[in-house]
Amino acid sequence: MVYIIRKADQTIKTFQTRDDDTFLDPGEVIEPSPLSFSEYAERLVLSLDGRSGETVIVPAEVKELTVHVSCPGEQSVDLLINGTPETVSLTKGIGSIILSADAPGLFIIKPADQTKYCPAGQATLYIEVQ
Amino acid sequence: MAYPSSSTVSSGQPTAASQYNNLRKDALYLGQSYNDSLLLGNFFAKFASGFKLILYSVSRLKLVIDTKNPPTIVINGCLLQMNSNVVTGSGLIAGAAAIYYIFAVQTPGSVGFTMVPSTSASETDNTRLIGECYWDGSTIRDIVCYFPENVIPEPDYDSGYFACTTGTTYAKAHGLLNHPRLVLLFHTTNTTGYDERELVTVVTNAAGVEMSPVGITDTYVYVQTGAAGAGTCVNAIRRQSATGYYRILAWL
DSSP states (O other): OEEEEEOTTSOEEEEESOSSSBOOOTTOEEEEESSOHHHHHTTSEEEETTBOSSEEEEOGGGEEEEEEEEOTTOSEEEEEETTEEEEEEOBTTEEEEEEEESSOEEEEEEESOTTTSOSSBTSOEEEEEO | OOSOOOOOOOTTOOOOHHHHHHHHHHHHHTTSOTTTSOOHHHHTTTOEESBOEEEEETTEEEEOOOTTSOOEEEETTEEEEOSSOEEOOTTSSOSSOEEEEEEEEEOTTOSSEEEEEESOOOOOTTEEEEEEEEEOSSSEEEEEESSBSSSOOOOSEEOOOEEOOTTOEEEEEOOOSSOOSEEEEEEESSTTSOSOOEEOOOEEOTTSOEEOOEEEOSSEEEEEOOSSSTTSSEEOSSOEESSBEEEEEEEO
């Protein structure tokens, strides 16, 4: 069982293993899901070189980055790359994004529909090109 | 009340009923009235001391022997002590992932005890629950000893894992009715909790300045992540992250 905290605007703030210790801000609601904590987290995972849930730092000379997208059961998923929408096609729930890393900067990739996917956890990926 | 209640008798002196009863009272209640004192055996029925459980191999546990403070326990009213290492048997912790409960087992004819794991937490007449561990299917993890000696006790509040991200305040009701004296915030990158855990002491705010994210009241532990940047959830030399998972542990 996992417990989802939904904000007043219906976007998902977080998900957690307990339901009895959370102070809800005005308009927030807590809802249970029959999935386990891991199963819920794995609904959308973005990773680079197997790393997710952390800021991945890469040197600018790498030039091209392949971000791995895992979204089991879906044929596509809408993401925001530094705020720009992009739809990623999936095969058996797996897809990828190619990013150009010519210049130093920060890539922030997160789910576009945050009422469906929680941006916390492993569904948002930060890549810092140095 | 004076202790002991009984007194010495001389050779050949008949033992009076009062002397016998005082002696019995000394033995059972340390000389006190039965209204004021538990039976000595009942008082020590749940006694245990000197226990330290460690990993012996990936699937076996060992009870460490400290000769100055050996593992001592009362099981089924018997006073038991071990002066040599105790190890769980081979192949007893195996199969699918599960929590295993560790029992000390009293055997008639022995003043020591053995140690047996079980997926059931139920004690029987000749067993006492002394700890637990998590078997992930290949390795023992998270060993907990219920009678620890000189180790950090279990936390009074454990939030469990929850997902975190940039620019968010998480308010967790710890239920301790007082300010916890010690609060630790850990960060992980996946949901198993068994990757490297970073102790979160600072995060970065929008200006890139490092700040502590934790606030503590007598009701809540607050964790407020930074507003923008790559280290808003943890900013450590070994890991920066603006997402991932937190877990809060607190002690009164």
